[in-house]
Amino acid sequence: MGPTIHDVAKLAKTSKSTVSRYLNGQQVKKATQEALEKAIKELNFHRNANARRLVMDKTYTIGIVIDDISNIFYSGIIKGIEEIAGKNGYNCIFLSWTSNYDNEISFLNLLYEGQVDGIIMVSFRKRSEKDLLKIREADYPIALIGDHGELDGIFSVDVDNAAGIADVVHYLHDIGHRKIAYISGPETVSASKYRFKGYKQTLEALGLEYNPEWVVESDWTNQGGYASIGSILDKSEVTAVVASSDETAIGALRRIQESGRYVPKDMSIVGFDDVTVSSWVYPSLTTVRQPFREIGKMAAEGLFRKIAGEEEEARSHLLKPQLIIRDSCGKLL
Structure with a gap:
């Protein structure tokens, strides 16, 4: 002993x-x-x-429930959470529910059984209204990162996806583009809805034409971007493409170059996420950087206020992303 x-x-x-x-x-x-x-x-x-x-009647542990622990986008969020957890003298346990989407809500049992003092649920997939209502009704410290279904009474943190795309469209407009196409994302991801909303609303606000034929779907992979831009390349009037993810943009960039066109001379392209390779492709990709670390920190700070018994307003917090201008967009005379 x-x-x-x-x-x-x-x-x-x-x-x-x-x-x-x-x-x-x-x-x-x-x-x-x-x-x-x-x-x-x-x-x-x-x-x-x-x-x-x-x-102390506490576990000094919080649970971090992640839909896919291998997703590179979550590393910054995890760092932000761990920073705040460490300052509060807490450990984190990480749980992945990749194999069964319906099981995210089951991790609330960790709270009910007293195994953790609070839970942060991290997912950019769409959550069901049924699960969100259970989360809202649970009288325990819970913070969501990602989709909150636009329900009131839930503490959540996410990036302002619509604002990020709005910045992109404004930038393209400022450098002379008027015919701007769009590559959307998978419907299972909540951000897809808001990014498309940012695209369409900003076109309308700027008095630019919205043409459904200039909008194509993708699955946010390189292969998806490569395949989906084919129909846009047939539209000679289009001068710029907004891809709703960097992976999509990089696949589309290759297809554009293989078609004999030059970026940004013949066509401009923008991504979203600012993954590491975005600055290494040629030409380097103009994109939107998400504040992942700040998202993790804000979610953890809110959770610890709940654990401490402080009054925490249960509402959605949207953090502004940052437009990163590189070489994939050209100015039109």
Whole structure:
């Protein structure tokens, strides 16, 4: 059996209650603090986490439920969550539900069973209204990242997808483009709806033509972008293409180049996400950067306010993305 707080107290010549206060972050006299730190180091003391949980009635753990833990977009979000969790003295456990979409809501059992103090659910897929209503009705610390179904009374954080695409269309308009096509994303992803909304509404606001024949679907893969832009290339009047993801844009870029056209001389193209390879393709891709780390931090901060019992307004927070201008767009005279 390892050293106990009784051993630490004896070596530091103080009481067990003083050791306990110090270990729980409370103030003690400077001389006492120095003696305690010396005793802890000499004894190689580690506090008993289970005992602490029993005393404090907390697990000091939050659950991070992710739809696909291999998705590169989630790494920045995870870093943001971990940063805030560390500042609050909490550990994170990560759970993936890739194999069965219907099971996201089942992770609420971790809260009901007292295995975690709070849960952050991370997914950019569309959530069912049934599941969202269960989340709203649960009287536990829960934060959503991604889709909240536009329901009131749910604490969620996401990127303002419509605003990101609006910035892109405004930029293309500013450099002279008037015939702007669009490659949409999969319907299963909530962002697809808002990105298309940003495209269509901004065209209307600028007085530009919206032509359904200039809108094609993709699955947000390189192959999808390569295939989907074929019909747009037949429209000689189109001078620019907004792809709703970088993967789509990169596939489309290749197809444009293979058709004998030059980017941006003959056609401009823009993506969304700012994945690493976007700055390495030729020409480098103009795109929209998502504030993934800030999304994770805001969700975690809201969750910890709930855990602390503070009044937290249950509403959706949309963070503004950033337009990154590179070389894939040309100015029209």
